[in-house]
Amino acid sequence: MKFNYAKSFLKSLLFTVALASPFSVFAHAIMVKSQPEQNTTITASPKQIDVWFNDKVGGEYKAVAVIDSKGNRVDNKDVQQEILDGSHLYCTVPDLPPDTYTVRYRVVSIDTHIVTGKFQFTIKP
Numbered sequence: 184m185k186f187n188y189a190k191s192f193l194k195s196l197l198f199t200v201a202l203a204s205p206f207s208v209f210a211h212a213i214m215v216k217s218q219p220e221q222n223t224t225i226t227a228s229p230k231q232i233d234v235w236f237n238d239k240v241g242g243e244y245k246a247v248a249v250i251d252s253k254g255n256r257v258d259n260k261d262v263q264q265e266i267l268d269g270s271h272l273y274c275t276v277p278d279l280p281p282d283t284y285t286v287r288y289r290v291v292s293i294d295t296h297i298v299t300g301k302f303q304f305t306i307k308p
């Protein structure tokens with residue numbers, strides 16, 4: 184009796200895991216592309232910073248910040264999500280002087296996980 188109960192519990196647990204896993208795997212947001220690209224050196228200031236994820240991300244709690252080498256935030260604090268492509272976030276920047284910049288982002292995945300990350304690019308005259 185006890186054994187049967189444990190066995191059926193295990194069975195239903197495995198079934199639940201099997202059902203849930205594909206969703207957790209595929210809906211977890213991962214950055215797949217950016218403009219400027221990660222670790223590149225460019226010769227002029229971009230007008231905006233674009234970040235693309237592997238899947239649509241939540242419209243709330245999204246953040247993209249651009250930080251200069253002294254730790255100052257330099258973007259225009261105007262993060263937007265593209266209406267027709269929910270995997271694409273962008274913010275505008277003023278004319279940036281030569282420096283190495285860090286872009287930090289935070290989004291909420293479809294699976295409700297909060298994803299944060301960063302990458303750098305350099306502007307050289």
Ligand SMILES: [Cu+2]
Pocket residue numbers: 207210211212292294295296
């Ligand atoms: Cu996730």
